[in-house]
Amino acid sequence: MxxxxxxxxxxxxxxxxxxxxxxxxxxxxxxxxxxxxxxxxxxxxxxxxxxxxxxxxxxxxxxxxxxxxxxxxxxxxxxxxxxxxxxxxxxxxxxxxxxxxxxxxxxxxxxxxxxxxxxxxxxxxxxxxxxxxxxxxxxxxxxxxxxxxxxxxxxxxxxxxxxxxxFSPLNKKYFIKELQEKGVSETDSYILASLTTSFEQAKSLTDSDWIAQARNVVIQLMRELYERPNQVLFTVQDKWLPLFKEKHEQEYGLDMILLWLRDLLYTQVGKDAETFVDQHSQLQQQALSSSQEKISKSMAAVIGAKKYLQANVNTQLMMEKLLLDIQEG
Ligand SMILES: [Zn+2]
Incomplete structure (x- = not known):
């Protein structure tokens, strides 16, 4: 390229x-x-x-x-x-x-x-x-x-x-196109382009299929938050913790939750999602039972969690607190 x-x-x-x-x-x-x-x-x-x-x-x-x-x-x-x-x-x-x-x-x-x-x-x-x-x-x-x-x-x-x-920041559309030309799937390319502007980093995230798995776990968690809140803590234990082990992985995880919430906010105001482009119906459904104020509060909670992460807190406790905060709005 x-x-x-x-x-x-x-x-x-x-x-x-x-x-x-x-x-x-x-x-x-x-x-x-x-x-x-x-x-x-x-x-x-x-x-x-x-x-x-x-x-x-x-x-x-x-x-x-x-x-x-x-x-x-x-x-x-x-x-x-x-x-x-x-x-x-x-x-x-x-x-x-x-x-x-x-x-x-x-x-x-x-x-x-x-x-x-x-x-x-x-x-x-x-x-x-x-x-x-x-x-x-x-x-x-x-x-x-x-x-x-x-x-x-x-x-x-x-x-x-x-x-x-x-050098100007990388154009996102161009980055997505390049990733897809390198064989990255459409859904993965959108989330990668939201997480990084570096081809090297994107490559390391796709190599072991990590990004696809991580994306699925984030979607599952967000769905459960709205549909089956009792399930959420189990999913953290069962799926989140084994996949988001390293600190940089946990950071990516929180960023993905943030991206989901941003898409939700876009959906709420009638704009197209930018990252989870194939999750239209789930975003629509959640947007109906949410409000801009609630979503903004949730985003602030994620940003707060990212700060905690820097202070080496217990990941499980941090995630449990965060998901509770999002749930309560
Ligand atoms: Zn020459």
Whole structure:
């Protein structure tokens, strides 16, 4: 996906227009700061830029995808394209220095280099200073592309020396379409797109069929709340606890309940559901026996439960309290 500039233009039109212009005029900056949330394509864009930079067979800005340079970049073993990742919690000075040495050493044979710093906000101050020196060497024919989800966490001195490019949040409709093209079912794709904007995360949630099971349990719980309230605590014990074990799974679970309530609110005011798109009749029924005020209170209760979760409370007690709160409204 997003292998070419024109494909990428569908999800990040502004970014593509800006960079395309620089590539075709051969006026790339020495340093870019790509800023945007997870899954918005920063890394892919950086690699695409590197390909257009090195490909000798490109037409206009589009790389050929077949030459040695293109293939090596795709496989992550191009000698002049380097990616620095955090080593543990941070990017350390020696990582930046290592790169600089390597570049200096090789400087004679090849004149151009691209390096990509992933999670650039995790650079230690000394690593950042070391990088700065590098950026300032005017003779170095280098393009640095720094990627970050937290632009504010980047040193101002680095910000001011790089061209900042902001990636827009991922378009939800596009994300749903892409997920379905990758073989995710329609119902799963809608809930995934509401929970995350990252393809990687979406993949990990679909791999073991977890998302489909989780979705079913949420629907069952919500139905029982309205139709068979006596059953609810049993379902928590029997189905919820075994499936939502890890903290991040419990968070997703609460988010799904929140999404259900949001759909219920939409149904209540005559709008279409956005997440549980195939549950129209159940949502309709519940909307009849509920009110906007009651739904809003329930949503507040879920948000409260998410806070408790951070404080490591007993999950079972938290769920029991939450479901009671929703039931009583
Ligand atoms: Zn090529």
């Amino acid at each position: 997003n292998e070419t500039w024109s494909e990428f233009e569908q999800i990040q039109p502004r970014v593509v227009q800006m960079l395309k212009r620089s590539v075709s005029k051969n006026r790339l900056a020495h340093a870019y700061l790509f800023e945007g949330s997870k899954g918005t394509g920063k890394r892919e864009m950086a690699l695409l830029l590197a390909k257009s930079f090195f490909c000798k067979e490109k037409s206009d800005v589009e790389h050929c995808g077949q030459c040695v340079d293109c293939i090596r970049i795709s496989h992550g073993n191009h000698p002049d394209v380097h990616i620095i990742e955090p080593d543990g919690l941070s990017i350390k000075k020696h990582q930046v220095e290592h790169l600089q040495k390597e570049f200096t050493y090789r400087g004679v044979e090849s004149s151009q280099k691209v390096y990509i710093v992933n999670e650039a906000d995790k650079m230690t101050t000394s690593a950042a200073n070391s990088l700065l020196k590098f950026l300032e060497e005017p003779e170095s024919p280098t393009i640095a592309i720094l990627l970050t989800e937290k632009g504010q966490a980047i040193l101002p001195t680095i910000q001011s020396r790089s061209q900042q490019i902001t």
